[in-house]
Amino acid sequence: MKKIIVLIILFLTIGTPLYITAQTVDREIRAVWLTTIGGIDWPRQYANASSPASIERQKQELTRVLDRLKAININTVLLQTRIRGSVIYPSKYEPWDGCMSGRPGVSPGYDPLRFAIDECHKRGMEIHAWVVTIPMGKWNGIGCQQMRRKNASLLRKIGDEGYLNPELPQTADIIADICEEITKNYNVDGIHLDYIRYPENWKLRVSKQQGRENITRIVRKIHSKVKAIKPQIKLSCSPLGKYDDLTRYPSRGWNARTTVCQDAQMWLRTGLMDQLYPMLYFKDNNFYPFAIDWAERSKAGQVAAGLAIYMLDPKEGNWKISEVKRQLNVCRQLGLGQCFFRAKFVLDNHQGIYDYLRVFNFAQQGMDGFAYPYYSINNTVQSSGNAVSLINTQVPDPKQIRQDLPWIVSNGQRVSLPNKSEALDTDMILVKNLAGNAVATLVRHGNQLDIHTLPNGMFILYTLDKRGKTHRLAFLKKV
Structure with a gap:
């Protein structure tokens, strides 16, 4: 036994x-x-x-x-x-x-x-x-x-x-x-x-x-x-x-x-x-x-x-x-x-x-890399390898999403984000699809977020701190 x-x-x-x-x-x-x-x-x-x-x-x-x-x-x-x-x-x-x-x-x-x-x-x-x-x-x-x-x-x-x-x-x-x-x-x-x-x-x-x-x-x-x-x-x-x-x-x-x-x-x-x-x-x-x-x-x-x-x-x-x-x-x-x-x-x-x-x-669709605003590093977009290609990010029925939630209108290249909270210790933004799967981790530059690597679809954006804690920031529809 x-x-x-x-x-x-x-x-x-x-x-x-x-x-x-x-x-x-x-x-x-x-x-x-x-x-x-x-x-x-x-x-x-x-x-x-x-x-x-x-x-x-x-x-x-x-x-x-x-x-x-x-x-x-x-x-x-x-x-x-x-x-x-x-x-x-x-x-x-x-x-x-x-x-x-x-x-x-x-x-x-x-x-x-x-x-x-x-x-x-x-x-x-x-x-x-x-x-x-x-x-x-x-x-x-x-x-x-x-x-x-x-x-x-x-x-x-x-x-x-x-x-x-x-x-x-x-x-x-x-x-x-x-x-x-x-x-x-x-x-x-x-x-x-x-x-x-x-x-x-x-x-x-x-x-x-x-x-x-x-x-x-x-x-x-x-x-x-x-x-x-x-x-x-x-x-x-x-x-x-x-x-x-x-x-x-x-x-x-x-x-x-x-x-x-x-x-x-x-x-x-x-x-x-x-x-x-x-x-x-x-x-x-x-x-x-x-x-x-x-x-x-x-x-x-x-x-x-x-x-x-x-x-x-x-x-x-x-x-x-x-x-x-x-x-x-x-x-x-x-x-x-x-x-x-x-x-x-x-x-x-x-x-x-x-x-x-x-x-x-x-x-694994884990978070990949941190942004260190006070350190000397290359500020490049960090993503989760090939995870994007493994996940279906399309949502068949957009009406399933509550219409009163905040939307960020996007041209498919970059979006403007709210001001960063002083409590945050990284510049990372976690991107999930509507099924809750992590798609990528991107690095914000000031109030700008480069999203050109994301496929078309609907996503939820989260702030992410060094302890892995997340806070929902907004929904994103990329067209």
């Missing part, structure tokens, strides 16, 4: 077309973890402040990565920004990580975080600063060394690694200060917390409930500092893939809430988190029931399933690509986004995953 859920899901997905959209979402998260520790995703070459050529090579390496991610419609990059008590930007709190220059504590001669932000925004992609929270790296590494000099009492040594003690209130201050610094100084779209939990080998000396309160205290402090500066910033984390034991499916002793005191679903429900990226690095009964659990409890925010693309590599797990395809389709049916661990395994096209995503991601 325990295999019923999986068998039903597999039955539904085997033989189904690629363009599964059981739920229409205004914005599907299509994300990737871009790892900088050891340069395993980026950078593969070091930069030297005294060598402009080396800096340019490192920059070009990133732009190539982003170009390829954009080509498969990735819309969110989680860039590892704080590694292990060390960072990839000039910080007043922590030293440079060695991944950029090859020498811990030494600047690469430019600001990699600022460069990455600019390049992501040029491509209409969100970028979230991925902050590793509790682990501080090797005991004799630069992160631990500096913390031992500043406040050794906050560290606990386990093996040859150092960890911040989540039971001490000062730990929340340290991590929140880093997140505040990034939010103040950089135009990131989100702060993404990793390892916001007790280490698995930590001997807990308090109750599980107290442990959860200790971790939540850190989250609350970060939330308070970040949102006070930029309320629109998306705060997220990557919890363990299994939140807790389910009624019929045990977590086998490895779950977020009980094992490591990570109460992620509560954080989302109460607004402490805007997004969750659960690391569902499993398959079969260890994946599908838990994916359903995340979907059922995601009403208060967005959830993107962290998928183990690395397991397609024969050296890692040698999964068949059919397993990942099933997971992708089921997640889309459930209304979950997707996040791939990690960038290199996607770009290396293991078992054709890159080629598959190129088609799969353009089949």
Whole structure:
């Protein structure tokens, strides 16, 4: 009986077309973890402040990565920004990580975080600063060394690694200060917390409930500092893939809430988190029931399933690509986004995953790209790939529409819109047909909206903010 859920899901997905959209979402998260520790995703070459050529090579390496991610419609990059008590930007709190220059504590001669932000925004992609929270790296590494000099009492040594003690209130201050610094100084779209939990080998000396309160205290402090500066910033984390034991499916002793005191679903429900990226690095009964659990409890925010693309590599797990395809389709049916661990395994096209995503991601009518009025980007129309050609936008009986609703008369090329509300944080206009399907996402320029790419038909225009919330603006009839 325990295999019923999986068998039903597999039955539904085997033989189904690629363009599964059981739920229409205004914005599907299509994300990737871009790892900088050891340069395993980026950078593969070091930069030297005294060598402009080396800096340019490192920059070009990133732009190539982003170009390829954009080509498969990735819309969110989680860039590892704080590694292990060390960072990839000039910080007043922590030293440079060695991944950029090859020498811990030494600047690469430019600001990699600022460069990455600019390049992501040029491509209409969100970028979230991925902050590793509790682990501080090797005991004799630069992160631990500096913390031992500043406040050794906050560290606990386990093996040859150092960890911040989540039971001490000062730990929340340290991590929140880093997140505040990034939010103040950089135009990131989100702060993404990793390892916001007790280490698995930590001997807990308090109750599980107290442990959860200790971790939540850190989250609350970060939330308070970040949102006070930029309320629109998306705060997220990557919890363990299994939140807790389910009624019929045990977590086998490895779950977020009980094992490591990570109460992620509560954080989302109460607004402490805007997004969750659960690391569902499993398959079969260890994946599908838990994916359903995340979907059922995601009403208060967005959830993107962290998928183990690395397991397609024969050296890692040698999964068949059919397993990942099933997971992708089921997640889309459930209304979950997707996040791939990690960038290199996607770009290396293991078992054709890159080629598959190129088609799969353009089949979803999710929102594609943001307009950043305060950033230096190309103000071009963003649309949802070939989605327009997949949807019948014609309405057979126009009389079905209430005649007292506001109409915008159009010449088929552009329309004039009402003044933009000061509360809006993007210039995006979501276009839906009368069936409620997303057709395209366009960018307004002042009060003007270029609609020449839309087919003839009747549409509803919505404003759209960075959280994916919509507000109906008007109806449009294009003739």
